[in-house]
Amino acid sequence: MTIHRDDLADKFGMWLFIFTELLLFGMLFVVYAVYRSMHPEAFRIAGEELDVALGTINTVILLISSATVAMSITAIQKGDKKRCLQLLSITLLIAVIFMVNKYFEWGAKFEYGFYPGSDALAELGHGTILFFGLYFFMTGIHALHILIGIGLFIYVMLQVKKNKIHQTDYIWLENTGLYWHLVDLIWIFLFPLFYLIH
Amino acid sequence: MSDNTNHKEVSYLEYQGKYRGILGWILSTDHKRIGLLYLYTMLLFFSIAAILGLLMKTQLIAPGETIMGPQTYNSFFTLHGIIMIFIIVVPGLPAVFGNFFLPIMIGAKDVAFPRINLLSWWLYIIGILIVLTSQFTGGGPPDTGWTFYAPYSFQTPTNVLPAVFGAFVMGFSSILTGINFVVTIHRMRAPGMKWLRMPLFPWTLYGTAWIQILATPVIGITLMLIIAERMLGIGFFDPALGGDPILYQHLFWIYSHPAVYIMILPAMGVISEIIPVFSRKSIFGYRAIVLSTMAIAFVGYFVWGHHMFTSGMSGRALFTFSFLTFLVAIPSAIKVFNWVATMHKGSLHLHTPFFWALSFLFVFMIGGLTGLVLGALATNVHLHDTHFVVAHFHFIVFGGTGFAFMGAVHYWFPKMFGRMYDANWANLGWGIFFIGFLSLYLPMFFLGMSGMPRRYYDYLPEFHGMNILSSMGAWVMISGILIIFANLIRSARSGPKTTEKNPWGGKTLEWQVDTPPTLENFDEIPAVDKTPYDYRDYAENTNS
Numbered sequence: 001m002t003i004h005r006d007d008l009a010d011k012f013g014m015w016l017f018i019f020t021e022l023l024l025f026g027m028l029f030v031v032y033a034v035y036r037s038m039h040p041e042a043f044r045i046a047g048e049e050l051d052v053a054l055g056t057i058n059t060v061i062l063l064i065s066s067a068t069v070a071m072s073i074t075a076i077q078k079g080d081k082k083r084c085l086q087l088l089s090i091t092l093l094i095a096v097i098f099m100v101n102k103y104f105e106w107g108a109k110f111e112y113g114f115y116p117g118s119d120a121l122a123e124l125g126h127g128t129i130l131f132f133g134l135y136f137f138m139t140g141i142h143a144l145h146i147l148i149g150i151g152l153f154i155y156v157m158l159q160v161k162k163n164k165i166h167q168t169d170y171i172w173l174e175n176t177g178l179y180w181h182l183v184d185l186i187w188i189f190l191f192p193l194f195y196l197i198h
Numbered sequence: 199m200s201d202n203t204n205h206k207e208v209s210y211l212e213y214q215g216k217y218r219g220i221l222g223w224i225l226s227t228d229h230k231r232i233g234l235l236y237l238y239t240m241l242l243f244f245s246i247a248a249i250l251g252l253l254m255k256t257q258l259i260a261p262g263e264t265i266m267g268p269q270t271y272n273s274f275f276t277l278h279g280i281i282m283i284f285i286i287v288v289p290g291l292p293a294v295f296g297n298f299f300l301p302i303m304i305g306a307k308d309v310a311f312p313r314i315n316l317l318s319w320w321l322y323i324i325g326i327l328i329v330l331t332s333q334f335t336g337g338g339p340p341d342t343g344w345t346f347y348a349p350y351s352f353q354t355p356t357n358v359l360p361a362v363f364g365a366f367v368m369g370f371s372s373i374l375t376g377i378n379f380v381v382t383i384h385r386m387r388a389p390g391m392k393w394l395r396m397p398l399f400p401w402t403l404y405g406t407a408w409i410q411i412l413a414t415p416v417i418g419i420t421l422m423l424i425i426a427e428r429m430l431g432i433g434f435f436d437p438a439l440g441g442d443p444i445l446y447q448h449l450f451w452i453y454s455h456p457a458v459y460i461m462i463l464p465a466m467g468v469i470s471e472i473i474p475v476f477s478r479k480s481i482f483g484y485r486a487i488v489l490s491t492m493a494i495a496f497v498g499y500f501v502w503g504h505h506m507f508t509s510g511m512s513g514r515a516l517f518t519f520s521f522l523t524f525l526v527a528i529p530s531a532i533k534v535f536n537w538v539a540t541m542h543k544g545s546l547h548l549h550t551p552f553f554w555a556l557s558f559l560f561v562f563m564i565g566g567l568t569g570l571v572l573g574a575l576a577t578n579v580h581l582h583d584t585h586f587v588v589a590h591f592h593f594i595v596f597g598g599t600g601f602a603f604m605g606a607v608h609y610w611f612p613k614m615f616g617r618m619y620d621a622n623w624a625n626l627g628w629g630i631f632f633i634g635f636l637s638l639y640l641p642m643f644f645l646g647m648s649g650m651p652r653r654y655y656d657y658l659p660e661f662h663g664m665n666i667l668s669s670m671g672a673w674v675m676i677s678g679i680l681i682i683f684a685n686l687i688r689s690a691r692s693g694p695k696t697t698e699k700n701p702w703g704g705k706t707l708e709w710q711v712d713t714p715p716t717l718e719n720f721d722e723i724p725a726v727d728k729t730p731y732d733y734r735d736y737a738e739n740t741n742s
Contacts, residue, residue, distance in 0.1 A: 006310070008385065009310045009385040010311075012381050012384065012385070013310065013311060013377050013381045016377045016380055016381070017373075017377060019411055020373050020377075020414070020415040023412060023413075023416060024416075024418060024419045025419075027420070027449060027452070028419060030449075031423075031434060034445060035440075038442075116426070116430040116431055116433070117431035125440075126433075126439060126440025129433045129439050129440055130433055130439070130440050130441065133432040133433050133439075134434075137426055
């Protein structure tokens with residue numbers, strides 16, 4: 001049996017998958033919009049509790065990682081395996097740093113007693129409960145995507161190393177890049193919604 | 199192409215791949231074998247859920263407790279709903295016949311992503327297993343109904359978590375199938391098969407696949423929210439924490455209404471295949487059917503609110519949703535008109551698949567028109583949550599999709615198994631099934647009109663007469679199903695062998711390949727130069 005190869009089909013499939021992800025987060029944005037409009041004042045106050053500095057750092061490094069993964073694709077197109085691996089390592093490192101920052105950010109909230117179902121939140125009223133519920137749920141699902149991305153990058157790097165991904169066959173790398181841009185894009189929306197709108 | 203030409207003649211059923219025995223099936227990436235895997239899984243679970251339904255109808259044969267108490271009844275209708283919706287009718291036609299025949303009908307050797315296709319089936323099986331654990335562990339079988347309405351779904355002590363999570367996993371399976379089909383249809387049509395030369399079953403699969411891609415994520419995240427609500431008390435749907443249970447209903451129906459079109463569109467596709475073949479006549483209004491398919495897929499997104507007319511919405515929203523509901527009925531009516539017009543002056547060949555198609559038209563009309571009764575605001579308030587809704591729903595989903603599924607089995611059976619079923623038993627089974635179906639569900643309309651609510655194990659004495667009729671109908675229908683299944687299973691194992699490529703006189707590509715098809719379907723990818731239902735030659739031959 002001949003192996004059927006169609007890179008365009010693979011990329012098309014990936015784009016369709018990205019649509020599903022957008023709808024998945026889209027519904028969460030709807031929930032956010034509904035509750036923000038119901039409790040604008042509580043959401044404003046609760047938003048000020050978040051660490052804008054850490055959020056900004058995570059936004060910037062995530063944008064850089066989007067650039068490095070795009071550059072790694074260019075590198076493999078030029079047949080520069082070493083450069084490709086370097087750029088992917090940087091991307092992977094940034095993804096890990098993002099998770100470390102997230103750990104400290106969430107950890108601080110837990111220390112204040114701000115987590116779903118906590119007594120401290122219950123005292124602060126409905127709007128605050130919903131804000132932090134949304135914050136943990138949406139950034140949590142996003143962080144899950146980062147973790148999946150980390151797994152994908154490790155896999156792709158191994159494939160590049162083994163020359164399974166090379167100058168003429170790099171669809172896995174390209175699709176992983178598409179996925180990573182999506183994860184980045186969603187963060188671009190999450191960041192202002194939680195950290196910046198006051 | 200491979201050089202060992204002696205393999206060419208072997209059918210997909212006999213082909214020896216990397217694995218032997220059962221592994222050759224459950225690890226096969228052949229779209230035909232995967233289609234059959236789905237078929238067998240569904241056969242098993244349909245039987246279970248049908249027996250649950252039968253037991254519920256038996257409970258309702260007289261007022262008061264007859265064979266089960268209220269808690270058992272609640273868990274029965276929940277499991278019946280979860281199995282029938284998430285395991286049978288949502289994957290249903292696309293997973294079985296879409297997998298098997300979509301590539302063949304568009305002239306391809308397989309789907310675009312065969313391995314993801316196999317992954318879909320595995321996710322489906324894992325989802326089923328997770329759902330099943332809900333029955334035997336924790337606080338007992340869930341009793342929420344398949345809709346998992348908040349706030350009850352996170353307050354009940356029963357074991358809702360695995361049921362919800364299982365449905366979530368099956369959603370993934372559905373999304374992957376959808377992606378696979380859209381890419382397959384875009385990229386793998388045979389040379390010359392322009393969009394408007396594609397048969398109508400693939401067209402409906404195309405519309406369905408888009409709904410699967412664009413609607414299923416919504417239920418995915420909604421089910422995740424229910425899980426978070428139960429495990430973490432996140433508060434989105436809990437009024438005590440500021441959440442809004444109505445929002446859950448919105449999110450749930452934003453998926454679950456389009457899901458109804460996931461169920462019915464491929465059924466319409468099957469009917470559009472069967473009717474021209476057994477009328478020996480080109481389909482009437484091919485373009486209208488294509489357009490109405492896409493129109494249903496599109497408008498179907500915007501009608502979810504009609505499930506919530508009594509939940510509390512603004513007057514303007516009520517009006518809009520009701521109007522859109524009436525709008526979405528138009529393309530369905532166009533299709534019915536086209537099917538009837540195709541039969542007009544056709545040369546009708548009365549075989550089992552055609553009987554199923556005819557009875558589909560009959561029950562689909564009843565189901566569709568009663569849908570409008572529910573879509574109208576004034577009557578909806580009266581009929582909401584009564585047996586009328588149950589009857590309407592079963593006329594569409596069981597009468598529509600179920601009849602089309604049976605029609606599809608009997609239509610494609612010789613091609614799939616290389617054997618023929620006994621037509622007399624098949625027709626007898628159909629007749630008994632049809633009579634049983636009508637006497638089971640028609641009385642429910644009257645019961646609902648006179649106010650019998652759904653989802654109760656008990657009822658007032660004045661509803662007794664109609665309920666006896668309905669329960670008897672259930673037993674008749676099950677007898678019909680038994681005859682049909684026994685006939686099909688026996689025939690698949692030991693029916694008379696056939697290698698005839700085209701037993702029904704079909705024009706689409708699946709009737710040009712070997713019976714049963716070879717592993718790669720086609721020795722040579724065919725070139726297509728005309729519309730799929732071109733029966734002009736038949737008309738000329740019979741006229742001369």
